Amino acid sequence: MPRVVVHVMPKPEILDPQGKAVAAALPRLGFEGIASVRQGKRFELEVEGEATEEVLATLREAASTLLSNPVIEDVVALEVEDA
Template identity: 65%
Template sequence: MGRIIVEVMPKPEILDPQGKAIAGALPHQGFTEFTDVRQGKRFELAVDGAVTEEALAAARRAAENMLSNPVIEDVVGVYAEDQ
């Protein structure tokens, strides 16, 4: 069984309140190395058999049409998960 990973992030110009909250909390937990956080979404799509180029293309279409909101989000990754 193959698996395709789809990653979706807010567009850079869109306010990310969850990312801001995480960024504000990190220094209080001792993580001072980070200057900004953006929170996105990850989808895992299973396919029968190996991941093919056709399955990746279908995942990209699904990501652009259903898994993301193109007004406020970018699809930043569609790839086969390494087994």
């Protein structure tokens, strides 16, 4: 069953409090040298049947409407992995 991986990140101009919290915690825990952290989401979707161009077009639409909030997030990548 092919797997489609969708990567969603907050838009660059959007504040990312989760990422900021991680960036602040890193040096406190002894991890130095990280200038900034941004946190997004990764979805793994198992597709029934084949990942045709038509299926991928549908998934691209789902990614930019359901899996991400287009006001504050970008779908930065959509990859097909055969499983």
